[in-house]
Amino acid sequence: MSFATAGFVAFFAALFLLYYAIPKKHQWKLLLAGSLVFYWFAGWRCLVFIGVTALSTWFAARKIETLAASQTEALKAEEARRKEAGDPLTKEERKARKAAAKKVRWRWALGCMLLNFGILAVMKYTGFLLSIVGVSFRGFAAVMGISFYTFQSMGYLIDVYWGKVPAERNFARFALFVTFFPQLIQGPISRYGDLAKSLYAEHGWNNRTIGRGALRVIWGFAKKLIIADRLAIPLKILTQKPDLYTGWNVALVIVLYAAELYADFTGGIDITIGCANMLGIDVAENFNRPFFSKNTAEYWRRWHITMGTWFRDYVFYPLSTAKGMLRLHKACSAKFGGFGKKITVYLTTLLLWFVTGVWHGAAWNFIVWGLLNGIVILVSQELEPLYARFHGRFPRLKPSKAYGIFEIVRTFLLMSLIRVFDVYRDVPLTFRQIGTIVTGGTAVRFGELGLSSADWIIAGIGIAALYAASFLNVREPARDRLVRRPFLAWAGATALIVLIIVFGIYGIGYDSTAFIYNQF
Amino acid sequence: MSKGKTMLAIGACVLVLACLLWFLNALFLPKYMSEIPEGALIREYYEEETDHRILFVGDCEIYENFSPDTFWTEYGLTTYYRGSAQQLIWQSYYLLEEMLEHETPDVVCFNVLSMKYDTPQNEAYNRMSIDGMKLSKHKLGSIKASMTEEETMLSYLVPLLRYHSRWSEIGREDWEYLFRRDIVSDSGYLMNVHVKPVETIPDAKPLADYAFSDVCWDYLERMRLLCVEKGVSFVLIKAPSLWPYWYDEWDDQIVRYAEEHGLAYVNLLDHVEEIGIDWNTDTYDGGLHLNVYGAEKAAKWFGAWLTERFDLADLRRAESFSSPEEAERVNRVWTEKHEAYEARKARLEAEYASK
Amino acid sequence: MEDLLEILNEIAPDVDFSAEKALIDDKILTSIDIITLVAEISDVFGVDVPPEELVPENFNSADALWAMIQRLDEE
Numbered sequence: 038m039s040f041a042t043a044g045f046v047a048f049f050a051a052l053f054l055l056y057y058a059i060p061k062k063h064q065w066k067l068l069l070a071g072s073l074v075f076y077w078f079a080g081w082r083c084l085v086f087i088g089v090t091a092l093s094t095w096f097a098a099r100k101i102e103t104l105a106a107s108q109t110e111a112l113k114a115e116e117a118r119r120k121e122a123g124d125p126l127t128k129e130e131r132k133a134r135k136a137a138a139k140k141v142r143w144r145w146a147l148g149c150m151l152l153n154f155g156i157l158a159v160m161k162y163t164g165f166l167l168s169i170v171g172v173s174f175r176g177f178a179a180v181m182g183i184s185f186y187t188f189q190s191m192g193y194l195i196d197v198y199w200g201k202v203p204a205e206r207n208f209a210r211f212a213l214f215v216t217f218f219p220q221l222i223q224g225p226i227s228r229y230g231d232l233a234k235s236l237y238a239e240h241g242w243n244n245r246t247i248g249r250g251a252l253r254v255i256w257g258f259a260k261k262l263i264i265a266d267r268l269a270i271p272l273k274i275l276t277q278k279p280d281l282y283t284g285w286n287v288a289l290v291i292v293l294y295a296a297e298l299y300a301d302f303t304g305g306i307d308i309t310i311g312c313a314n315m316l317g318i319d320v321a322e323n324f325n326r327p328f329f330s331k332n333t334a335e336y337w338r339r340w341h342i343t344m345g346t347w348f349r350d351y352v353f354y355p356l357s358t359a360k361g362m363l364r365l366h367k368a369c370s371a372k373f374g375g376f377g378k379k380i381t382v383y384l385t386t387l388l389l390w391f392v393t394g395v396w397h398g399a400a401w402n403f404i405v406w407g408l409l410n411g412i413v414i415l416v417s418q419e420l421e422p423l424y425a426r427f428h429g430r431f432p433r434l435k436p437s438k439a440y441g442i443f444e445i446v447r448t449f450l451l452m453s454l455i456r457v458f459d460v461y462r463d464v465p466l467t468f469r470q471i472g473t474i475v476t477g478g479t480a481v482r483f484g485e486l487g488l489s490s491a492d493w494i495i496a497g498i499g500i501a502a503l504y505a506a507s508f509l510n511v512r513e514p515a516r517d518r519l520v521r522r523p524f525l526a527w528a529g530a531t532a533l534i535v536l537i538i539v540f541g542i543y544g545i546g547y548d549s550t551a552f553i554y555n556q557f
Numbered sequence: 558m559s560k561g562k563t564m565l566a567i568g569a570c571v572l573v574l575a576c577l578l579w580f581l582n583a584l585f586l587p588k589y590m591s592e593i594p595e596g597a598l599i600r601e602y603y604e605e606e607t608d609h610r611i612l613f614v615g616d617c618e619i620y621e622n623f624s625p626d627t628f629w630t631e632y633g634l635t636t637y638y639r640g641s642a643q644q645l646i647w648q649s650y651y652l653l654e655e656m657l658e659h660e661t662p663d664v665v666c667f668n669v670l671s672m673k674y675d676t677p678q679n680e681a682y683n684r685m686s687i688d689g690m691k692l693s694k695h696k697l698g699s700i701k702a703s704m705t706e707e708e709t710m711l712s713y714l715v716p717l718l719r720y721h722s723r724w725s726e727i728g729r730e731d732w733e734y735l736f737r738r739d740i741v742s743d744s745g746y747l748m749n750v751h752v753k754p755v756e757t758i759p760d761a762k763p764l765a766d767y768a769f770s771d772v773c774w775d776y777l778e779r780m781r782l783l784c785v786e787k788g789v790s791f792v793l794i795k796a797p798s799l800w801p802y803w804y805d806e807w808d809d810q811i812v813r814y815a816e817e818h819g820l821a822y823v824n825l826l827d828h829v830e831e832i833g834i835d836w837n838t839d840t841y842d843g844g845l846h847l848n849v850y851g852a853e854k855a856a857k858w859f860g861a862w863l864t865e866r867f868d869l870a871d872l873r874r875a876e877s878f879s880s881p882e883e884a885e886r887v888n889r890v891w892t893e894k895h896e897a898y899e900a901r902k903a904r905l906e907a908e909y910a911s912k
Numbered sequence: 913m914e915d916l917l918e919i920l921n922e923i924a925p926d927v928d929f930s931a932e933k934a935l936i937d938d939k940i941l942t943s944i945d946i947i948t949l950v951a952e953i954s955d956v957f958g959v960d961v962p963p964e965e966l967v968p969e970n971f972n973s974a975d976a977l978w979a980m981i982q983r984l985d986e987e
Binding site: 200349353355363 | 966
């Protein structure tokens with residue numbers, strides 16, 4: 038089930054009403070049931086997959102926690118014994134025993150990760166991997182949300198392994214964490230420590246919270262249906278026959294895709310978080326005015342935040358602090374001096390972005406996209422001393438508003454340029470298309486891109502509205518201010534719903550020529 | 558805010574939203590007044606002030622080939638023609654089912670051309686047949702049988718969901734006809750005074766399979782049984798349109814069906830000379846449909862055919878009614894209709910002449 | 913402690929590490945800075961910082977860092 042359907046609205050309305058009607062202590066159980074029903078619409082096969090992940094992770098985490106407890110006990114006992122015997126444990130011996138115990142726990146964690154990442158890899162990447170060796174294979178049917186729930190579960194497992202979070206001993210409660218339905222479609226990827234605070238709690242009816250959530254959901258639908266789906270029309274035309282649309286058309290693709298992806302992704306997240314909020318549950322934010330970032334590093338702290346932090350905490354840091362990597366660092370800095378110290382940093386960063394690219398999709402263009410992001414980050418890191426010297430020479434430039442705007446525009450264009458690998462899908466083609474911006478290409482004909490001028494105006498107004506909302510939300514989300522004035526909130530919600538129904542892109546378009554009676 | 562107040566607020570909001578959507582629904586529905594009047598036909602039935610002795614149901618060959626005025630002036634017969642563009646057989650069935658709940662005519666005539674369409678054809682034509690129906694189980698039946706893959710039941714129940722994309726085309730006509738409509742037809746008959754002689758009718762290619770599908774036979778049978786149940790005579794006709802081509806093999810199947818069930822069937826194409834149709838003056842689109850001059854001839858001939866075979870009362874005579882008030886009322890209504898028909902004809906002829 | 917400050921100053925020369933208490937919270941050190949730091953700590957102090965220790969509590973100030981290094985050395 039996707040969000041923008043009457044089915045989802047009906048499903049959520051029913052769930053919402055039941056949720057506040059039943060005794061509060063059963064609310065989380067209702068959520069679990071609802072999530073399973075929601076997932077069941079994706080196919081009962083999918084339920085098997087998510088069930089395996091939930092079960093294996095729950096079991097492994099409990100085992101690791103139990104082991105940790107028993108191992109600590111055993112160590113304490115041995116320590117006491119040895120002390121009594123007059124032969125206390127040395128620091129090295131203690132460290133060795135701790136390391137050995139950790140290794141046992143690690144095997145459980147590793148096993149569970151191999152299983153679940155393995156399932157993800159097979160389901161998602163078999164087709165791609167086989168195509169590399171020349172075997173054509175359409176690939177397995179998609180399992181809804183597998184990238185998201187696998188990562189969310191593995192994050193929990195690793196947190197338990199690290200002792201950051203207590204294992205959830207109740208399987209039903211854990212299952213809810215894995216299958217929580219608003220997150221299954223496009224995230225955000227939650228941490229157990231964060232989500233568990235409100236997921237299982239009892240929630241009473243609260244006008245403000247529910248109102249805020251509802252406004253957010255409606256706003257999300259507006260973004261998706263009015264702006265994103267509308268911009269998707271010219272984008273499809275521009276990218277399906279790339280040879281016909283080169284030069285400035287490619288520039289148009291870059292800008293339109295930025296707007297379309299932003300509206301679609303943040304709209305979906307708004308619906309997700311809004312629904313969760315309406316149920317009294319807090320979910321981490323996934324976007325924070327990303328197009329106002331001044332550099333690439335900042336962009337990735339503002340766009341798809343939960344993915345960025347997940348990869349940082351569970352891939353980047355572990356990779357860079359692994360014994361092997363640290364040994365390599367020592368060897369490189371010994372051999373190559375100052376430059377050598379940077380080698381492992383580069384290696385880790387590029388590996389990180391390679392994996393990020395792969396996570397996005399099973400195709401070369403995603404890998405190239407990921408690596409390009411990594412390269413840009415490393416290059417701007419290297420250019421820092423240069424920038425520092427430049428700004429030293431013009432000290433009044435950096436804090437000025439104009440320079441700030443320049444940085445924002447530069448980052449926006451750079452990120453949007455890289456992002457276009459997403460939309461052309463073929464790597465050499467993408468490079469070629471971008472090249473034509475400079476060398477020149479076909480003319481841009483707005484009237485032939487599937488949107489009437491009235492539609493372009495609506496799209497323009499929509500984008501302007503997104504901008505305005507960004508500014509309104511700086512200090513405090515506008516909807517928070519809105520719910521404090523109920524009448525305005527109701528009026529706003531009603532107006533927005535009407536706008537969505539009238540201007541949304543859905544259903545069969547009206548083409549009066551189809552109605553003209555025609556016998557031949 | 559207390560719980561009660563919250564409930565009230567939600568209720569008020571829902572009410573306001575419902576009113577807005579109802580209003581927008583009325584606004585966005587195509588009105589079919591100036592363009593494509595075919596779309597306006599189905600709903601005009603509800604405006605009828607009297608019952609009808611003969612009901613015609615089917616596609617455009619029904620509502621463009623017979624003049625109700627001739628039926629009245631020649632034979633005192635009240636007729637209605639309920640059809641829409643390329644109306645499918647099940648759509649005709651459900652319309653018939655609906656009409657027979659309101660009245661019991663003497664005869665129901667069904668044009669058999671739509672036996673050739675056994676699957677949903679065109680979303681737009683579906684709309685023109687179904688949107689005009691009042692919400693009822695008949696409408697729901699028609700929707701379910703007619704929906705193409707891309708359509709949803711919800712968009713029929715709330716047409717706004719289908720027509721919302723007209724927002725950039727909303728014009729004067731939509732506002733003017735928000736809550737009313739002009740009557741574009743005469744008892745469901747769509748008049749046309751243009752003349753376009755028949756030039757060439759393309760040769761019909763032979764078909765691989767002439768058998769009508771089970772779906773169509775099923776609905777034909779259901780129509781027949783419905784008429785039996787209501788005590789109404791069911792008559793099959795093939796209107797005098799030269800295209801779409803009516804194959805002999807098809808004609809044979811209908812003839813056999815009619816014989817099997819003791820139904821009357823007449824193919825007016827076989828009687829073109831008797832009817833007196835002149836393909837140079839009596840069609841407005843080169844033979845696909847008759848214009849008003851041809852329709853009057855067809856009605857005159859067919860009226861005679863019907864009165865020969867069925868006991869049909871002349872409603873201009875007071876004896877045909879149980880009460881003098883009813884006689885007076887019906888005659889008054891149909892005299893008004895006659896005047897409206899003549900007025901429309903004069904107006905259209907004047908417009909055509911001035912071109 | 914001085915060795916640590918030396919490492920820190922090499923990574924981010926403009927920062928006053930004796931005073932700053934919100935190196936992570938205020939985004940003064942980026943994640944790349946952090947892994948560079950960890951690599952250097954491993955080189956210089958022989959202490960391998962495991963990933964679960966890479967949290968704001970340990971990295972927000974030079975003092976917190978020093979405390980972590982000593983603790984990890986002991987454990």
